[in-house]
Amino acid sequence: MKITKILIANRGEIAIRIMKTAHRMKISTVAIKTAAEPNAMYLSYADEIFDNTEEISEIPIFLDIERLISIALKTRANAVHPGYGFLAENAYFAQKCLDNKIVFIGPSPDAIYKMGNKTIARKLALQNGIPMAMGSTDNISNEEEAIKIAEKIGYPVIIKAASGGGGRGMRIVRKSDEMEKMFIIASKEAEKAFNDPSVFIEKYIENPKHIEFQILGDTKGNVIHLGERECSIQRKHQKLLEESPSGALDNHLRKRMGKLAVQIAKAVNYYSAGTVEFLLDSDKNFYFMEMNTRIQVEHTVTEVVTGIDLIEQQIRIANGEELKIRQENVRLKGWAIECRINAEDVQAGFAPDPGKIEKLSMPSDSFVRVDTGIQAGSSIVSTYDSMIAKLIVSGRDRKEAIKNCKMALDKVWIKGTKTTLPFFRLLVRNQKFQDGTFTTAFIEELDKYYFNSEYEEMLAAWLATKMFVEENLRENSINADPENKSEMSPWLLNKRINQF
């Protein structure tokens, strides 16, 4: 069955990203209008809009399997693209689509299930001789068992959700008396996030680099990799900046890791786009972490350096076409960096800062790609993630990409919420980042003062003083004789009282 109409089971920038490619391929698209974002930008890219604003439901529409299937049937969409997040890695949803003769643009339900269950994925990796951090082969049911295993493999260890991903349900434990508390937190968080409280334990690799390989496989059994991405700039396992390629890999290591990534994908007969994540320690030992069975936020940097449209490949593969790209023809050209500009307050520990985006303008230089679902007037709502835009910058090499990135960041103009921009502006000027010697622990080491120069503080102080003058000193002088309290201005008196 050839795909003629795709239901986009997602929102924001990724919905737009998918629709752009679909249009180019002459496939029509259906987007869903929700009550949370009735004026969202992604709606204007769809050929058809399904209005779901009247529907009152406990769960967001993008998580409502039955309802999504019925929308697909009603709108006669013969395929569904789940994007990332939401139901992208839900094997049951993928199966439901197939049961209703709707093409699920992604891997098979079986591959999603096996890779989504970390315990099964670990066993598969073990059988295929993929290096892994030591740990439990089965789920751990209580903290006593957790302590036993941790003592065997040695602290620090990391507790992970068996059905997890994206950093949720993960806790690092450094000594046995922390285990009880962390075990409870991790399994509660896992239950809440993934509806499955089971957790497992593995050796925690201190200060690794996060390296992942982009995989493409077709339904005929061909699997290739499109090189790596480095995603070591993270905070609490949430990625902030990604680049491709990685300065930590040479051709030899890239070949070795890529070969194993393809091998693990083949072990589940993987087709569509997927990502195999590894940790790389300072001695260049690498360990399999997990496989993500979806298109990822950071797929853009791979697209920039390979020139391959990954969404197009996903659609072609879902159509049953054979991969036309051979491994030996995959070349990484130049360097690409992606900055995730989120509505977050970096000075308050990256706390989400939802609100209305009043002004938004992004650079339009030739070396810049912007993927966004937000425009001036859009709101960042707390129902969804806090992403404003992905700023993807390229260069001939890493040095030039960083230089271009600096320039591009200074051109971004956003008003209305606080953003992660100050973090990136500081990061690209940091020596360790420029040298490429950073690890996943990097953000914790970064300077907590975000301003770029004393001048900026001086200018902010000037503005505060200007406001003070306008509010308080409209008359030429105020009575401020320190010796004569009875004649002190009410304003100054008030301030004195506040100090006690």
Next chain:
Amino acid sequence: MNDKLRINKLYALSSENRKLSFSLPLKNRIRIGKRDYVVQLKSDEKYGTYILWKNRKYPVEIVRSRQNKYEILFNDISYTFTVETPFSMQRMKVLNTGKGKTEKESLKAPMPGKIIDVLVREGSNVLRGEPLMILEAMKMQNEIQSPVNGQVISIHAKPNSNVMKDDMLIEIKVE
């Protein structure tokens, strides 16, 4: 001494206690080294409010002001200043002498959200970095960690309760 005094200077005190002084009447110029640079506060439809300085635009916002305290957002970074006159500066110095260090640490909610769990009790001894509460905001669970070694004096939030930004969560006696 005359009862009316003219103020010829203002100080902006940063939250890190840096003192930046400006002479009155306030000029649209800032001196860096030996040169004066023009600084302009402007506003237009495309950019909103901004400061123009050395041919570059910086987005600015006055986030809030209370009496002489101003929170300024400049180029996406928050700064908090209290603006003082020479006289109020003098008084502050007098008032601050003899004030001991704070022995109590009050933890406030860093963002609005829901308290998922409280991991300590009143009277619990806690170590720096120890998780005290789990606060869920935008689907992420955040640990509220103790900034100090000490003993929990009081807890102001219950599991499953919603909190606003800056709501008091817990008080710890510093050891």
